[in-house]
Amino acid sequence: MTTLAPAPSAALPAKTNREVDTRPLLWPSVIVLFLWMIVPLAMTLYFSVIRYNLLNPALTGFAGLENYSFLFDDPTLWTSLWNTLVLVGSVLIITVVFGTLFAVLYNQEFPGRNIARLLVIAPFFVMPTVSALVWKNMMMHPVYGLIASLQSMVGLTPTDWFTDYPMFSVIVIVAWQWVPFAFLILLTAIQSLDSEQKEAARIDGAGPLAMFFYITLPHLSRAISVVIMIETIFLLTIFAEIYVTTSGGPGTATTNLAWLIYSVGLLQFDVGYASAGGIIAVILANVVAFFLVRTVSRNLQQG
Amino acid sequence: MSMPSTFQKPPRWIPVLAWVIAILIFFPIFWMALTSFKTETEAISTPPSLFFVPTMENYTDVIDRSNYARFVWNSIAVSFGSTLLALAFAIPAAYAMAFFPTKRTPSTLLWMLSTKMMPPVGVLIPMYLLFKTLGLLDTVTGLLIIYTLINLPIVVWMLYTYFKDVPGEILEAGRVDGANPMQELFLLLLPLAVPGIASTGLLSVILSWNEAFWSLNLTSSQGAPLTAFIASFSSPQGLFWAKLSAASLMAIAPILVVGWMSQRQLVSGLTFGAVK
Amino acid sequence: MAEVVLRNIKKSFGPVDIIKGVDIDINDKEFVVFVGPSGCGKSTLLRMIAGLESISDGELSIDGKRVNDLSPADRGIAMVFQTYALYPHMTVRDNMGFSLKLAKVPKAEIDRKVNEAARILKLDPLMDRKPKALSGGQRQRVAIGRAIVRNPKVFLFDEPLSNLDAALRVQMRIEIARMHSDFNATMIYVTHDQVEAMTMADKIVVLQGGVVEQVGSPLELYHHPANRFVAGFIGSPTMNFIDATVKAVAPEGVTVELPGGDNLTVLVVPGATKAGDKLTLGVRPEHLQEGSGDGKLTGTALVVERLGGATYAYVKLDNGTMITAEVDGNSHIRVNDPIQLGVRSQTCHLFGSDGLALAQSTRHPLADVGRGKGGH
Ligand SMILES: Nc1ncnc2c1ncn2[C@@H]1O[C@H](COP(=O)(O)OP(=O)(O)OP(=O)(O)O)[C@@H](O)[C@H]1O
Numbered sequence: 001m002t003t004l005a006p007a008p009s010a011a012l013p014a015k016t017n018r019e020v021d022t023r024p025l026l027w028p029s030v031i032v033l034f035l036w037m038i039v040p041l042a043m044t045l046y047f048s049v050i051r052y053n054l055l056n057p058a059l060t061g062f063a064g065l066e067n068y069s070f071l072f073d074d075p076t077l078w079t080s081l082w083n084t085l086v087l088v089g090s091v092l093i094i095t096v097v098f099g100t101l102f103a104v105l106y107n108q109e110f111p112g113r114n115i116a117r118l119l120v121i122a123p124f125f126v127m128p129t130v131s132a133l134v135w136k137n138m139m140m141h142p143v144y145g146l147i148a149s150l151q152s153m154v155g156l157t158p159t160d161w162f163t164d165y166p167m168f169s170v171i172v173i174v175a176w177q178w179v180p181f182a183f184l185i186l187l188t189a190i191q192s193l194d195s196e197q198k199e200a201a202r203i204d205g206a207g208p209l210a211m212f213f214y215i216t217l218p219h220l221s222r223a224i225s226v227v228i229m230i231e232t233i234f235l236l237t238i239f240a241e242i243y244v245t246t247s248g249g250p251g252t253a254t255t256n257l258a259w260l261i262y263s264v265g266l267l268q269f270d271v272g273y274a275s276a277g278g279i280i281a282v283i284l285a286n287v288v289a290f291f292l293v294r295t296v297s298r299n300l301q302q303g
Numbered sequence: 304m305s306m307p308s309t310f311q312k313p314p315r316w317i318p319v320l321a322w323v324i325a326i327l328i329f330f331p332i333f334w335m336a337l338t339s340f341k342t343e344t345e346a347i348s349t350p351p352s353l354f355f356v357p358t359m360e361n362y363t364d365v366i367d368r369s370n371y372a373r374f375v376w377n378s379i380a381v382s383f384g385s386t387l388l389a390l391a392f393a394i395p396a397a398y399a400m401a402f403f404p405t406k407r408t409p410s411t412l413l414w415m416l417s418t419k420m421m422p423p424v425g426v427l428i429p430m431y432l433l434f435k436t437l438g439l440l441d442t443v444t445g446l447l448i449i450y451t452l453i454n455l456p457i458v459v460w461m462l463y464t465y466f467k468d469v470p471g472e473i474l475e476a477g478r479v480d481g482a483n484p485m486q487e488l489f490l491l492l493l494p495l496a497v498p499g500i501a502s503t504g505l506l507s508v509i510l511s512w513n514e515a516f517w518s519l520n521l522t523s524s525q526g527a528p529l530t531a532f533i534a535s536f537s538s539p540q541g542l543f544w545a546k547l548s549a550a551s552l553m554a555i556a557p558i559l560v561v562g563w564m565s566q567r568q569l570v571s572g573l574t575f576g577a578v579k
Numbered sequence: 580m581a582e583v584v585l586r587n588i589k590k591s592f593g594p595v596d597i598i599k600g601v602d603i604d605i606n607d608k609e610f611v612v613f614v615g616p617s618g619c620g621k622s623t624l625l626r627m628i629a630g631l632e633s634i635s636d637g638e639l640s641i642d643g644k645r646v647n648d649l650s651p652a653d654r655g656i657a658m659v660f661q662t663y664a665l666y667p668h669m670t671v672r673d674n675m676g677f678s679l680k681l682a683k684v685p686k687a688e689i690d691r692k693v694n695e696a697a698r699i700l701k702l703d704p705l706m707d708r709k710p711k712a713l714s715g716g717q718r719q720r721v722a723i724g725r726a727i728v729r730n731p732k733v734f735l736f737d738e739p740l741s742n743l744d745a746a747l748r749v750q751m752r753i754e755i756a757r758m759h760s761d762f763n764a765t766m767i768y769v770t771h772d773q774v775e776a777m778t779m780a781d782k783i784v785v786l787q788g789g790v791v792e793q794v795g796s797p798l799e800l801y802h803h804p805a806n807r808f809v810a811g812f813i814g815s816p817t818m819n820f821i822d823a824t825v826k827a828v829a830p831e832g833v834t835v836e837l838p839g840g841d842n843l844t845v846l847v848v849p850g851a852t853k854a855g856d857k858l859t860l861g862v863r864p865e866h867l868q869e870g871s872g873d874g875k876l877t878g879t880a881l882v883v884e885r886l887g888g889a890t891y892a893y894v895k896l897d898n899g900t901m902i903t904a905e906v907d908g909n910s911h912i913r914v915n916d917p918i919q920l921g922v923r924s925q926t927c928h929l930f931g932s933d934g935l936a937l938a939q940s941t942r943h944p945l946a947d948v949g950r951g952k953g954g955h
């Protein structure tokens with residue numbers, strides 16, 4: 001029956017289709033993504049610890065943590081971190097609150113509902129440079145802007161939005177782009193709410209408010225957390241809107257981390273210093289990414 | 304006490320509110336569209352002119368004068384090129400992970416996703432220098448490579464979720480019928496997954512078309528797509544608004560239509576399948 | 580000629596052993612049914628025969644040839660899946676011809692074979708439709724047609740009828756049985772439906788937890804279950820099990836005391852059984868009748884289900900054991916009535932504390948009779 005010597009065929013791996021060698025299929029993607037992840041990051045890390053300024057080739061050598069200490073002593077860094085926080089925080093609050101309310105609103109039956117929904121999600125598909133310019137020129141311009149015209153029509157002095165309320169203006173533009181995103185995701189999520197569950201709640205005597213807080217909101221909680229995390233990743237490095245409108249100003253009023261790195265690196269060409277800033281951005285993003293990956297992986301295990 | 308009715312009709316103000324909000328949100332786009340049919344003087348007249356004789360002048364001007372065709376072409380080349388390239392990389396990878404999963408598959412997927420979390424500013428400086436050294440600055444090729452890389456994780460993920468939905472038994476039936484893995488992929492899986500592949504491609508095209516970090520930083524004229532071209536209008540104050548509007552409308556209209564048509568599928572792609 | 584022989588077949592998914600050493604001999608042209616509770620490994624075993632799942636250990640041969648390492652397409656098998664697994668983007672014709680196309684069979688011959696199969700299955704008017712435009716029964720037929728076209732040595736079916744409604748299931752059952760006699764092919768059929776197993780099989784393989792509990796003809800399993808598991812699994816409603824103590828042992832049978840004090844001599848080979856042993860008496864509901872027999876059981880009817888032809892009484896015996904009895908359709912028994920049930924000694928089974936059955940003294944005359952004309 002059993003022999004001690006292994007059968008010759010046992011040495012060969014069983015070759016049914018299940019054990020197909022998938023490396024040639026998978027590895028191209030893995031390799032390019034690995035390079036994309038590791039090479040620029042390693043370079044940033046390297047640049048951040050050397051003296052490297054394109055305008056001053058004489059400046060060379062290992063800098064240690066010099067760039068970082070300059071950076072941490074620079075008040076602009078702290079301003080830009082604070083601005084980043086304000087921008088991300090306000091846009092998140094605005095988009096989640098309005099996204100949720102709109103999702104509930106546009107989930108009601110009313111004539112032309114589908115067209116109204118299309119109008120609401122439209123801004124998300126507009127390229128950031130166009131959105132920024134439309135708001136800057138046609139809506140918020142102190143002389144020719146529509147808002148200025150309305151103000152003078154009712155006898156008010158037109159506001160110079162980008163000078164007097166620069167951060168607010170940028171927030172308006174960014175929120176206009178991202179409320180539709182939150183709305184689109186949350187509307188999809190709300191539609192998956194079991195209608196029998198709603199009917200059961202109604203039979204149990206839940207009014208519209210109770211329905212919202214006890215049924216709808218809990219149902220949306222996971223979608224909301226996904227919205228928050230995805231938006232955070234994009235909002236942390238908002239760039240085009242600032243580039244087109246305020247260029248980080250006036251002063252440093254709208255300088256966020258992305259703009260700081262850009263201006264130091266590509267306008268002042270201080271590569272070492274900018275790279276140190278880049279590393280800070282990477283660390284910030286990774287904190288957020290950690291939570292997002294955890295949520296998604298929980299999801300992966302369920303599915 | 305009022306009798307609670309089971310057939311609650313939504314209150315009358317709901318449609319009114321919903322429509323007012325929708326119109327307000329859409330208004331900037333509408334206003335831009337309107338402006339694009341005005342003359343430059345009408346475009347900046349105060350108070351704004353509501354009644355005017357529409358003109359196509361801006362469109363013809365933009366198309367004739369400003370190398371507009373080149374920017375359009377760059378946008379098309381970059382977004383479709385990077386999408387096709389990403390699909391070429393992602394289809395085999397998603398196929399392998401969906402149908403030949405190993406213990407490492409979930410972590411591979413999550414790792415791919417995490418590369419998407421890298422903030423572009425974190426690697427802006429080295430990429431700029433690298434592109435400069437390689438002569439890729441301001442080229443379509445350079446941008447195409449970057450877009451392929453930043454969209455690849457999303458494309459793999461979306462395809463993976465679509466492939467997962469294809470019943471495994473169909474591919475097994477194919478194997479019993481004598482199909483080898485390549486035939487399984489090309490004769491069975493791809494035809495079945497056409498809708499999924501199409502919406503994945505659309506999302507990738509939309510994201511690339513609207514991308515405005517790398518295009519602003521790595522291109523200026525020769526390789527610039529529409530996003531960068533439009534940004535060049537930001538300098539002269541109050542000039543060429545009508546033309547800007549015309550150029551912008553042409554730049555966003557196709558994507559807007561595509562986005563409207565595929566919103567449902569986009570949701571699962573944008574949330575990595577977390578919301579369907 | 581296509582025997583299928585499984586020798587000590589094992590399967591593990593990672594550290595978990597799913598199939599724990601299975602030996603089965605399937606003769607040429609035999610209709611073999613794998614039954615067992617959900618999760619026992621029926622599909623896994625079938626898929627290993629098909630080549631869709633690798634074999635962790637053991638030998639599988641088809642037609643005398645070791646096929647462990649052959650791809651599914653090279654094993655001479657065809658498979659009908661539970662979900663049919665039709666290619667949704669191909670017409671019925673293309674679905675059926677796909678395997679031949681892959682094998683580079685000339686077009687004319689593909690057409691001939693596909694048309695032939697279509698004729699047999701009465702699919703002719705549907706050949707240019709896509710699967711979406713077919714009813715469940717039609718899809719089922721196409722799936723079978725796809726298998727027929729390959730002219731396999733062995734047909735494999737994984738619960739092919741479970742997605743059909745009851746009437747269609749009966750009809751397809753008959754058709755598959757007819758197909759079996761027409762094609763003269765070996766068929767292996769997985770189901771958890773007893774009726775399918777009993778009516779279609781030449782040989783039933785009862786699986787549980789990855790091991791074979793018993794192999795035999797349908798009536799052999801019914802009349803001579805090897806153990807309590809098979810006894811309880813085959814037959815519907817399920818067999819009643821009653822604790823019984825051995826009173827006396829004789830060469831022709833074992834006498835046990837029933838609850839309520841009656842003695843009953845069951846005609847089994849005593850083996851090592853001795854007086855005082857605790858055994859389990861097994862008696863099927865259809866072998867109980869109202870009144871008296873060789874022994875009697877008394878209790879109260881708790882639930883009465885009248886099916887017309889028969890009446891099921893769910894009875895609580897005086898010692899608290901619950902049993903089911905299939906009594907006459909015209910019985911006047913009502914809920915909460917006291918009831919007396921008679922037991923006949925020929926139809927009873929005895930199981931030891933290890934669950935194994937004591938062999939019946941005489942073999943049931945139909946236990947070794949095959950299903951059809953073929954003499955196995
Ligand atoms: N790919 C796999 N990985 C891990 N475990 C598996 C895999 N496939 C099946 N199993 C396990 O093997 C066992 C047997 O599965 P199998 O599908 O063969 O059961 P079955 O007898 O066909 O049941 P059912 O009647 O429900 O179809 C189950 O416990 C199942 O969880």
Ligand SMILES: [Mg+2]
Nearest residue numbers: 621622623737
């Ligand atoms: Mg099964």
